[in-house]
Amino acid sequence: MTGSQHRARAARTAPPGPPRRATLRLLKQLFTDRLALMGDNAETYGDVVRIAIGPKAMYLVNHPDLAKHVLADNAGNYHKGIGLQEARRALGDGLLTSDGETWRKQRRTIQPVFQPKRISRQAAVVASEVDALIKRLAAHDGPVEILHEMTGLTLGVLGKTLLDAELGGYETLGHSFEAVQDQAMFEAVTLSAVPQWVPLKKQLEFRTARDDLRRIADELVDQRLANPIEGGEDVLSRLIQSGSGDGASRERMRDELITLLLAGHETTASTLGWAFHLIDEHPEVGERLHAEAVEVLGDRLPEHEDLRRLTYTVAVVEEVMRLYPPVWLLPRIAQADDEIGGYHVPAGSDVVVVPYTLHRHPEFWTDPERFDPGRFTAAERPPRYAYLPFGAGPRFCIGNSLGVMEAVFVLALAARDLELHKVPGKVVEPEAMLSLRVRGGLPMTVHPRAGATRKAA
Secondary structure, three states, rough: OOOHHHHHHHHHHOOOOOHHHHHHHHHHHHOOOHHHHHHHHHHHOEEEEEEEOOOOEEEEEEHHHHHHHHHHOOOEEEEOOHHHHHHHHHHHOOOOOOOOHHHHHHHHHHHHHHHHHHHHHHHHHHHHHHHHHHHHOOOOOOOEEEHHHHHHHHHHHHHHHOOOOOOOOOOHHHHHHHHHHHHHHHHOOOOOOOOOOOHHHHHHHHHHHHHHHHHHHHHHHHHHHOOOOOOOHHHHHHHHHHOOOOHHHHHHHHHHHHHHHHHHHHHHHHHHHHHHHHHHHHHHHHHHHHHHHHHOOOOOOOOHHHHHHHHHHHHHHHHHHOOOOOOEEEEEEEOOEEEEEOOEEOOOOOEEHHHHHHHHOOOOOOOOOOOHHHHOOOOOOOOHOOOOOOOHHOOOOHHHHHHHHHHHHHHHHHHHHHEEEEEOOOOOOEEOOOOOOOOOEEEEEEEEOOOOOOOOO
C-alpha cells in the first residue's frame, strides 16, 4: 500500500469512542452530568472521540489545533449545532443561532456597537451600575441570592450600554431565559423525540417564557420608534435603521434583541457567580484582590484605563473562565465530509469543541483542576486555542470586551469594600445548560469591610 493510499484509508477511519454497550450509561450522563460525559471520554479516548448515543453520533474535539480547524480554518463547513438549533424556537434567527449570509448581515449591523472606542466610553455607566450594586449588597442584613443580583446588574448594564434603554422594569427576563435554556437542553438530550404539543410542565413554562420575551422585545422596539435617538449608535437604533419596516424586518429585530438580552447578560452573570464562589474558597485570592483595588482605585470608581492596572483582577476573571467557561460547549454541524485529527467526520455529524475539557487538558495546563490566577500573569501562556472562553474564529464573541470590563469592575469594587461568604452547608455544583451556571443559585452573606469608603457615583 502506498503512502497516499494509507493516508486515504486512515482518513476514512472513525475516531475511538465508547462501545455500543455503554449506551445506557452515556444516556444517563447526557441527562444528569454532561460535563462528566465530555470529560470522561476525552480522558479515556483522546483528543478526537466518537460518542454514539442511539441514532446520533457526536464527535468530541479536545485539542487546540483541532479546535482551530473547526472554529477558524474550516469554519465555513460548520454551522451552529446541538442546543443552539433547539434554542431557535425562542431566539429565532438571532446572531447566536443564525448562519450564512443572514448571520453576516446581522454581524455587520451590530458590530459597530461593540467597537473598542465605544465600549471604553461606556466605562462610567458600568462603574455607576456596579457601585449601586455594591451599595445594595452592603445594605443586606441576611443572606442574598448573589446570582439574582448579578443577573439584575448585567441586565441593567446591557440596557444602558447597548440599548440605551432601562430594563429594570422587566423582572421576568431572568426567569424566562432560564425556561428557554431548560427547554432547549431538554430537546437536545431527548433528540427532540417529545412532541412540542405534549403539555409537560417544562414545555408549558417555555411557551410562557417565549411569549414574555417576544412581548418585551416588541415593547423595546415600540419605545424606540416612538422616541428615536438622532444619530443613535445603540443596538436598537441600528436595528431600526437597517430594517425596512415590514413584518419580516420586525421579526428579525425581535430575534436579535432576544438573543442579545440572553447572551449579553447570562455569560457575565454566570462568570461572576463562579468568581464569588472561588474567591470564598480561596481567601488569599480575595485579599490580593482587595490590596490591588485599594492601591489602584483608592476610594474612587474604576475607569476604563484601570483595566491595564488591575492586572491581578483581570487574571482572576480569566482563571474563573478557564475553570468554568460560561460557554462550555461550542456545537457545530459538519456541512460536508471532513478530516479531523486524521479521522473521518461525515457530513451531518454533530461536532463539539468543549472549552470545559480543553481548559483542563493536562498537556497545556499544569495541575488543571487548581484555581490559580497566577497562570495569567506569567510570561509564558498556553497556545491560543487552548483557551476559548469567548469562542474563536469568525464567531468570536462580539461582546467580550464589555463582559470582561463589567466582571473586573464588579470584583474590584466588591473586594475593596465587601467580604462575601457562602451560607453554611451550601454545596456548589455546575449545571451545564446553554451556559455553565451554578446549580440552584448561590446564597451568600455580605460583610462590609472595616473602613471601606466610596465616592458617590
